[in-house]
Structures are given as C-alpha cells and as structure tokens.
Amino acid sequence: MLNRRQILLAPLLLAACGDRGAPRTRPLFAADTHPDEYPTVQALHAIDRLLDKRTNGEMRVRVYAGGQMGAEKDTLEITVFGGLDLNRVNLAPLNSIVPETIVLALPFMFRSIAHARAVFDGSPGRQILDAMLPHGLYGLAYYDSGARSFYNTKRPIVTPDDMRGLKIRVQNSDIYVAMVQALGANPTPIPYGEVYQALIQGVVDGAENNWPSYESSRHYEAARHYSLTRHVLAPEVLVASQRSWDRMSSEEQGYLQAAASDSVPIMRKMWDARVEASAARVLEDGIQLVEELDHAAFADRMLSVWDRFLTTPQLRTLADDIVNLAGEEMAKDE
Numbered sequence: 001m002l003n004r005r006q007i008l009l010a011p012l013l014l015a016a017c018g019d020r021g022a023p024r025t026r027p028l029f030a031a032d033t034h035p036d037e038y039p040t041v042q043a044l045h046a047i048d049r050l051l052d053k054r055t056n057g058e059m060r061v062r063v064y065a066g067g068q069m070g071a072e073k074d075t076l077e078i079t080v081f082g083g084l085d086l087n088r089v090n091l092a093p094l095n096s097i098v099p100e101t102i103v104l105a106l107p108f109m110f111r112s113i114a115h116a117r118a119v120f121d122g123s124p125g126r127q128i129l130d131a132m133l134p135h136g137l138y139g140l141a142y143y144d145s146g147a148r149s150f151y152n153t154k155r156p157i158v159t160p161d162d163m164r165g166l167k168i169r170v171q172n173s174d175i176y177v178a179m180v181q182a183l184g185a186n187p188t189p190i191p192y193g194e195v196y197q198a199l200i201q202g203v204v205d206g207a208e209n210n211w212p213s214y215e216s217s218r219h220y221e222a223a224r225h226y227s228l229t230r231h232v233l234a235p236e237v238l239v240a241s242q243r244s245w246d247r248m249s250s251e252e253q254g255y256l257q258a259a260a261s262d263s264v265p266i267m268r269k270m271w272d273a274r275v276e277a278s279a280a281r282v283l284e285d286g287i288q289l290v291e292e293l294d295h296a297a298f299a300d301r302m303l304s305v306w307d308r309f310l311t312t313p314q315l316r317t318l319a320d321d322i323v324n325l326a327g328e329e330m331a332k333d334e
C-alpha cells in the first residue's frame, strides 16, 4: 500500500523526468515546513511572482507549504533525487550531508544579525552554498532565521545550570545534540512537525527556536519560559535539486538564480516585521521571558563544541574567515 506521502509524491516524481532545455511543461515544485503566511514561504511565493513576470508565465513555482511533503530530512532526500525542484530548509538537516554548513551553526559564531547577514551575502556564504554541489544540491540563497533561544515547560533558565536534566528537543544534527549536552541537558532529535505534541505530552521539556517559529508552531502554548540565549544564528537556505538545475537551460538557470537572490531582501523585510510581531504576540499571551542572563556562562560551556566539529584545516579556515569578517557592508548595517 502506498502511504499518503508516496501518493502525493507520485505525480511529482513522474513530472520530474524531462530533458535539458526541453520546453517547460510544469511549474517548479518547492517545499517548506512552515505554514503559508510564514516569511520563508512568502519568499517562495515572491520567487514565483518574479519568475512569472520576468518569463511571461513560462517559469512558475508551486509551493507545498506546511510540511505536507514530510520532515526536512526527508524532503532533502526527495530533492536530491529530483522529486522536488526547490526546497527551503534550515541549515541543520544539511549538517550531516555538507560538513561546511556546520560552521554557520556553531554556537555564538556571530556578533550580531548584521555580522550574520554580511557572512551570508559574502564569500564565506557563497563558498558554503557551492559546497552543496557534490551532494546533489544547488545552493541558491540564504534566508534569515534570526537567533535561536531555549524555551521550556518547567522553569526560567537564567544560568546554564538551570538546563541540567531537562529533555530538550533538537533538530536532526549532531552539533545541536552536542550543544545541549554541553549544558548538561538531554537532547532528543524530533521532526519539527511533532514537537508541539511532544511538549504537550511531556515527551520533552523544551526546545529551542527563534521568535517566529516559537509563535507560529504554538510551542509557546505549552512551553511558557523563553530565555533569550540567542545561541545560534544559523540561516535558512533555499536549495535546488541539482538534477532539476541541470535540466534547465542556462537562461532558465539565470532567471531562477536572479529571482532567488532578489527574494532575499524582500524576505528580510518580512522577517524583521515578523520577529517583532511574533514576540509581541507571545508576550501579550503571558509567556515568561528571561532577558537578563549570563551569556558568557552559556558561551563558556557551549564553545567546547567548536573544537569537536572543526575537524579539518579547511573548516577552521572557514570559521576564522567568518569571525574575522568586518568590511564596509557590515559597518553600514550596524
């Protein structure tokens, strides 16, 4: 028997077959785990509008939002296979596939949002997108994901010791497992779509995410203590299936890359507004916010994971380049 996802995917897989440069007969299929109004999904819609306008309707994007194609780890496999043309995921599920992506997920890597944006837009960012090619993915663009912080159902987290013994949901990535372990808590990898239930049922005591995800997923209804640890500023990423990319003419590739790049500033605007709106909404709902916490103590424990994950000279150089990135672009932004 085919399951629901296989049934959904069958037309995608059939439609995925085609020759390079042959006239496009269907839209590009794109997946995102978030609901339609979330800024990453809106960015995919923006790409569709740009392509529609610039190619007179010849290139379009059909967006499958809300995780309907499965968890990010699974949709990435489908993308490599060519069943999805485009996929917007967090960097975390790529950590085990493309080692270079780990560098952006290191705790306390970025000094500020402006520093992070300068890295995504600059040469370290491009280098990491290019590193995806041998793995069947063409990196098109980064989107903002703000800062991730811990939240839980039990108590206010002010010092790392407050984390001791808590069961914390993490994304499917060894570096997140290691970060939570470094704080003396117990990491449990669970797909995003299952975390709400896990919090409600007490399978986990907490998780970590940015304001918009904490709000949009309704995790705040169960986990009422949000502590602004801001430990990770890793971005979202938009990838194309290399198989789909190779089937496009160079003109089509140019249109797609331009639309993806042009969607980044559009998304950033929506993102900044959404961060504010989401924070305001959950605060109004009465969640307990811990703003004053000992960041140095958190960094002290979590920085131990850097050495464990920067395992090659190449990864170390990449990390150094990011730490040392200054430049005019960033100065303008600060």
Ligand code: GTR
Residues within 6 Å of the ligand: 033, 072, 088, 089, 090, 092, 145, 171, 191, 192, 208, 209, 210, 213, 236
């Ligand atoms: C969100 C991100 C999603 C997903 C989720 C998670 O911030 O936008 O792509 O990675 O976090 O925690 O699984």
